[in-house]
Amino acid sequence: MNLYKKADMKTQKQLSLFAGGFGSGKTEVALNYAVNLHQKGFPVTVVDLDILNHYFRAGAVKKNLEKMGISMICPREELAYADLPALSPGIYGVLQGGKGYGVLDIGGDDLGAMALSRFRENIPEDGHCFFLVVNPYRPMTTDVKGIDKVKRSIESASRLKFHALVSNPNLGYGTDIETVMDGYQIVMKASEELGLPVDFLSVRRDLADHIAAELPLLPMDIYMKPPW
Amino acid sequence: MKGNDAIGEGAILAGCRHFFGYPITPQSEVTHYLAKRLPEVGGLFMQAESELASINLVFGAACAGARVMTASSGPGISLMQEELSFLAGSELPCVLVNIMRGGPGLGNIGPSQADYFQATKGGGHGDYHIIVLAPNSVQEILDIMKKAFDLSDMYRMPAMVLADGIMGQMMEPVVIDEEKSIEIPPRPWATIGRDYHEDRNEINSLFVILEEMEEVNLRLLHKYEEIRAKETLCEDYMLDDAEVALVAFGTVSRICRAVVDKAREQGIRAGLIRPITLWPFPYDVISRTAKSVQCFLVVEMNMGQMFEDIEIGAKGRAPVYHYGRLGGMVPLAKDILEELKRVSERGGTGR
Structure with missing residues (x-):
């Protein structure tokens, strides 16, 4: 198994930004990426920049992350369900590098990425990596054409260019090895046609041992679960 | 999706x-x-x-x-x-x-x-x-x-x-x-x-x-x-030998299904009725079940609305209880299980 271990002090960018289509798995990927960095000894702060989805968002697991030693910036508790695009001023601290390595979870589609645009001037050109998370099983990104459309709309809304794709093929709890491998091929094809490298393949931890892929794997623990 | x-x-x-x-x-x-x-x-x-x-x-x-x-x-x-x-x-x-x-x-x-x-x-x-x-x-x-x-x-x-x-x-x-x-x-x-x-x-x-x-x-x-x-549609789960019938629709019915499994592990014979059509309402299923269970526990994310239809269906043959979480809160399986234990030990009707 080729585990994801790219992160080292030399190449790791100060900011990792995760955007993608609605429901592509940005939040799970961002959280797992942050935990991965943390376990390698990087000081990490997660920023919940999702202004659209109030039901399943990173802020809901703030306490769990803090227990692990990862700090988190999200709307104040009393605003969590306010249905308002209220962002914490603490975000600037992360962007300026005052809080170690920042992992930013951006809202879905171009609508979610608009929140990122506001910080465009505060994001260091050489100090960030912008990831497009792709789940080819989601209705709008089942082929290269759809992935390209989402890519372009997010780039236009955020005023930032993507550096790499994250391959996150899954059908939720219905995911099996075949699902991952079939979806993986679609993302690889997109990578080739769009000229963007795939940085890693994220896959549920219990499946990770059985995946034979050239890409580095990020084994994922699922943090956002329904209440049953 | x-x-x-x-x-x-x-x-x-x-x-x-x-x-x-x-x-x-x-x-x-x-x-x-x-x-x-x-x-x-x-x-x-x-x-x-x-x-x-x-x-x-x-x-x-x-x-x-x-x-x-x-x-x-x-x-x-x-x-x-x-x-x-x-x-x-x-x-x-x-x-x-x-x-x-x-x-x-x-x-x-x-x-x-x-x-x-x-x-x-x-x-x-x-x-x-x-x-x-x-x-x-x-x-x-x-x-x-x-x-x-x-x-x-x-x-x-x-x-x-x-x-x-x-x-x-x-x-x-x-x-x-x-x-x-x-x-x-x-x-x-x-x-x-x-x-x-x-x-x-x-x-x-x-x-x-x-x-x-x-x-x-x-x-x-x-x-x-x-x-x-x-056109009335209704689904049930483990209802045949149930002593307590949970009744729930939508999201809550999924939580209640988990509650039935947990209750059975602890020796409580619980079952679940899930109305799929809320109008027309499956009163027949409730009436039939009322003859065989000790009581109903209706679980909803409201203060007792479908509860009233269960009372109509039960026709006084079995007590009907309600457990609800309100204001956007979701009931947890462990809390429903506690409530189920409580109501299965007492008579009468209430919320």
Whole structure:
């Protein structure tokens, strides 16, 4: 198994930004990426920049992350369900590098990425990596054409260019090895046609041992679960 | 697929090509999804200026014979109530989706089941019913959209899919059966001009002669009786030897299913009744079950609305209890299990 271990002090960018289509798995990927960095000894702060989805968002697991030693910036508790695009001023601290390595979870589609645009001037050109998370099983990104459309709309809304794709093929709890491998091929094809490298393949931890892929794997623990 | 996406895709699979709506959390993805998808299949998506406009546009499209729908959440559905009564009175088919949120008033965007009364007992004026369907998984949402359109067409009346915010927001894998052929029944009554009909068609809910109005009311009544007899849907789980019957719909029915398993592990014979049609309501199942169980425990995300229908169905044969979480809160399996233990040890009725 080729585990994801790219992160080292030399190449790791100060900011990792995760955007993608609605429901592509940005939040799970961002959280797992942050935990991965943390376990390698990087000081990490997660920023919940999702202004659209109030039901399943990173802020809901703030306490769990803090227990692990990862700090988190999200709307104040009393605003969590306010249905308002209220962002914490603490975000600037992360962007300026005052809080170690920042992992930013951006809202879905171009609508979610608009929140990122506001910080465009505060994001260091050489100090960030912008990831497009792709789940080819989601209705709008089942082929290269759809992935390209989402890519372009997010780039236009955020005023930032993507550096790499994250391959996150899954059908939720219905995911099996075949699902991952079939979806993986679609993302690889997109990578080739769009000229963007795939940085890693994220896959549920219990499946990770059985995946034979050239890409580095990020084994994922699922943090956002329904209440049953 | 997200529940709200499944509403949109389910509608398209059902042959719906017209949507008029206005975004509201936690329903907004329905509009978002259909705005993208409907033009791809040659359909029409229109974001109206308000929920009032949306439902009136639905009325117009329904008159013209279209398979048409709208979607909103509680506050928007409240605005639509007047026209819903007009749609029922004019015997027009259409589908409404309500992704319920915390209330009353503006409330909040948390998941809720507090619009049960409004949906099943009629939020608008006059003597009428609408068909109300309550799915509990994303797959069922996808499939039930077609059911809603078919029933609505067959009986020429509005049908509503009633789900809470969690159903709309959660994601699950789905299987899409694209091979199912869609048969949209002919609409000889549609007001599409004399080029298409020999006689003049008129769609109306104004009957100034009292006897005529009563005739219409009786026709509706007979239709409702037929639906009650033929279309009631209900599912049960481990009910055969149950001593305590949990009753829940939508999201809560899934939590209750987990509670039944946990209770059985601890030696409590629990079962679950899940009404799928909330109108017509499966009173028969409740009456039958009332003879064999010690009590009912109704679990809802409201202060006791479906509870009243269980009391009607139980006819005093078994005590009925209620456990609810309110204001956008979701009941947890462990809390329901505690409540189940408590009520199975005492008699009488209460909440």
